[in-house]
Amino acid sequence: MEAFRRLEAVAVPLPQPNIDTDRIIPARFLSRPREVDHGQFLFHDARLSPDGTSDPDFPLNRPEWRPARIVVAGRNFACGSSRESAVWALFDAGFRCAIAPSFGDIFRNNGTKNGLLPVVLPAEAVESIIAQLEAAPGARLAVDLPLQTVTAPDGTVHPFEIDPFAKHCLLQGLDDFGLTATYEDEIAAFERRYGRENTL
DSSP states (O other): OOOOSEEEEEEEEEOOSOOBHHHHSOGGGTTSOTTSOGGGGTTHHHHBOTTSOBOTTSGGGSTTTTTOOEEEEOSSBTBSSOOTHHHHHHHHTTOOEEEESOBOHHHHHHHHHTTOEEEEOOHHHHHHHHHHHHHSTTOEEEEETTTTEEEOTTSOEEEOOOOHHHHHHHHHTOOHHHHHHTTHHHHHHHHHHHHHHTTO
């Protein structure tokens, strides 16, 4: 997993509350294996018209926001079912951070395990940032994980909290497999000890 330290990037506003995981990636795409690029399915039914053409009114289809690597969303972002594919879709589309007043709990946990930083800020701060992004499409945010800050386009610095263990894993680029690998020596020692004890 790619380590996350500091990200300065274009941010796209999605101010609607309760954007659920079915909207992020529709259920019919969930059978694809992880090796498939899930970014192509991100917001599929909102991004594309029924005839398959791009909807020019959807934010991610606008040229100013196509390079976005940060999404700033309304409350309860990624609520609904526990599909890990919602994180994969965002990550494969280039997103590395999501900012909102609140998240679906399972999405928040899945994000940190897959290299996507979920940042919770007060609703007033999120509303202010969204207003700035809508007023200046293509504006950038800076997210500093070691300092736990988000710097808005107007220069305002917003601190955020994060679980220390999740922070450690993101800073070190450790997914579940990588985390297990850091304990290889301890695991090997346990297996040797367990083997001896069970031969007595």
